[in-house]
Amino acid sequence: MAAITLITGKPRIGKTAFAVELLMFDDFYKGRKIFSNINGLLIDHHKPPEGHSWEDMHEWLKWRENIGSVVIYDEVQYLFPTRSSGSKMPENVAFLNIHGHYGIDMILITQSPKLLDVNLREVVNKHIHIAANKMGGLTRLEWNEVALNPTQQARNALSSSHKIRQEVFEYYKSAEVHTAHSHVKSRWYYVIIAMLFILPCILGLVGFMGYKMYQGYKEKAGITAQAEAANEDTGFKNPLDPESQKEMMPQSGIQGQNLKPEDFVPTLAEKPESKPIYNGVRQVKTFEYPVGCVDGGKSGCTCYSAQGTPLKEITKAMCKDYAKNGLPFNPYKDEQQQAAQQPQTAPQTAYEPENSQVITMGGQSPKNLMYDGYVEAGQQFAQRGGVVGTQ
Numbered sequence: 001m002a003a004i005t006l007i008t009g010k011p012r013i014g015k016t017a018f019a020v021e022l023l024m025f026d027d028f029y030k031g032r033k034i035f036s037n038i039n040g041l042l043i044d045h046h047k048p049p050e051g052h053s054w055e056d057m058h059e060w061l062k063w064r065e066n067i068g069s070v071v072i073y074d075e076v077q078y079l080f081p082t083r084s085s086g087s088k089m090p091e092n093v094a095f096l097n098i099h100g101h102y103g104i105d106m107i108l109i110t111q112s113p114k115l116l117d118v119n120l121r122e123v124v125n126k127h128i129h130i131a132a133n134k135m136g137g138l139t140r141l142e143w144n145e146v147a148l149n150p151t152q153q154a155r156n157a158l159s160s161s162h163k164i165r166q167e168v169f170e171y172y173k174s175a176e177v178h179t180a181h182s183h184v185k186s187r188w189y190y191v192i193i194a195m196l197f198i199l200p201c202i203l204g205l206v207g208f209m210g211y212k213m214y215q216g217y218k219e220k221a222g223i224t225a226q227a228e229a230a231n232e233d234t235g236f237k238n239p240l241d242p243e244s245q246k247e248m249m250p251q252s253g254i255q256g257q258n259l260k261p262e263d264f265v266p267t268l269a270e271k272p273e274s275k276p277i278y279n280g281v282r283q284v285k286t287f288e289y290p291v292g293c294v295d296g297g298k299s300g301c302t303c304y305s306a307q308g309t310p311l312k313e314i315t316k317a318m319c320k321d322y323a324k325n326g327l328p329f330n331p332y333k334d335e336q337q338q339a340a341q342q343p344q345t346a347p348q349t350a351y352e353p354e355n356s357q358v359i360t361m362g363g364q365s366p367k368n369l370m371y372d373g374y375v376e377a378g379q380q381f382a383q384r385g386g387v388v389g390t391q
Contacts, residue, residue: 002100003125006116006146007109013130014138014164015109016074021168022107023072029105033069035061040173045072054079058095061104068103076108077115089119096123113146121146130162135192138162289330290314295323 009015016038023029023043034045037054052060054073060066073079080093096119099106113121129141129150140162147153263277273282290311293303301319303311314322322328 002103002105004096004099004106004108004120004123005126005128006113006124007107007128007130008112008150009130010132011111013132014162015130016172017164017168017174018128018130018162019072019074019107019109020172021165023070024168024171025165029070032105033066034072035066035069036072036074038072038074038172042171055092058091061095061099062102066102066104070105070107072107072109074109077110080108080117080120082115083117093117093119096120113148121148129157138164287332289332290322290327293319293322293327295320 007015007019020038020041020043023034034043035048035057036043036045037047038045048054048057049060057071061069061071083090108120110116113124113127124146125144127143127146127150129147131139131141131150133139138161140160141147141150141154141157142160143153143157147157150157259277264275266272266274267276268274286306288305288309288311290303291306293301293314295301301316301323303314303319303322305311
């Protein structure tokens with residue numbers, strides 16, 4: 001589809017260079033007949049035919065040999081200047097309404113769309129504006145219609161970074177090459193450049209300070225751990241330690257507070273010890289651990305704690321394994337403390353486990369000399385029979 005592309009921008013911003021770049025690298029224009037007025041253009045192109053000029057291109061662009069050609073015109077405001085309203089439309093301007101019938105594509109270059117004939121503005125298919133940005137580079141803005149105020153209408157444009165290919169300047173006589181021109185850079189450009197050098201130094205300093213703080217913390221933690229270990233060995237407790245002060249303070253259910261009815265209501269209905277009034281004195285002294293398992297009887301297989309209570313959490317399969325192969329190693333048992341508490345007695349012919357263990361059943365109990373109803377320790381399991389695993 002034949003189209004009119006308008007390229008605008010301040011003087012020496014690179015408008016002509018971008019137009020030449022399109023002719024060189026855009027496949028849409030390659031291999032087509034080109035008419036251009038660009039000064040010193042080295043790309044193969046044509047001027048208006050002999051006896052004709054740009055002002056009557058509405059005639060010779062209709063010739064059969066020129067159908068499908070490309071027109072690229074620099075400083076187009078001189079070819080299609082603004083005109084007063086109500087004045088007769090020039091034939092060149094009227095041709096812009098039907099240029100597509102002849103497959104003519106146009107690339108028109110000027111400083112501002114406000115310098116052009118109003119009818120030309122209405123038939124532009126793409127408007128490209130090149131402007132300097134605050135970072136010292138170039139920005140390309142694109143619209144599908146003319147933007148009379150490109151800077152103010154930038155938010156509605158397709159924006160991208162613009163860079164001129166240096167090889168383009170070899171194919172035409174460029175004003176940019178012969179004129180020293182530099183874009184004014186925003187102060188933020190210099191701030192960012194400075195930050196690129198300063199930021200690594202700041203990060204390095206922060207990292208070094210963090211490392212030193214971490215090393216100091218490790219040393220302090222090591223000294224504290226050694227002091228605590230020494231206190232444990234000697235049994236000494238620092239009276240200034242908050243935990244030691246808490247242990248030395250008299251414990252009561254609700255210290256320094258008036259009793260309330262809800263203090264006597266258990267949080268667990270089946271557990272009277274869960275009353276809030278006992279919170280200050282209720283402490284865990286031990287934990288459940290299997291010390292024996294009985295396989296047999298009505299209950300099948302059951303494992304018991306050191307207090308003789310059944311451990312319902314242990315599955316039947318695990319219980320049978322313990323009863324058959326023995327209990328697992330108990331890493332929580334203090335062997336040294338147990339050996340110190342056991343009295344030195346003469347060798348016995350039979351093994352007697354601790355009171356907290358379940359023993360092997362099947363023999364006869366010694367005669368009970370105690371009062372009626374007395375049950376010897378461990379005898380409550382004798383009625384079950386079966387195999388017992390002990391630790």
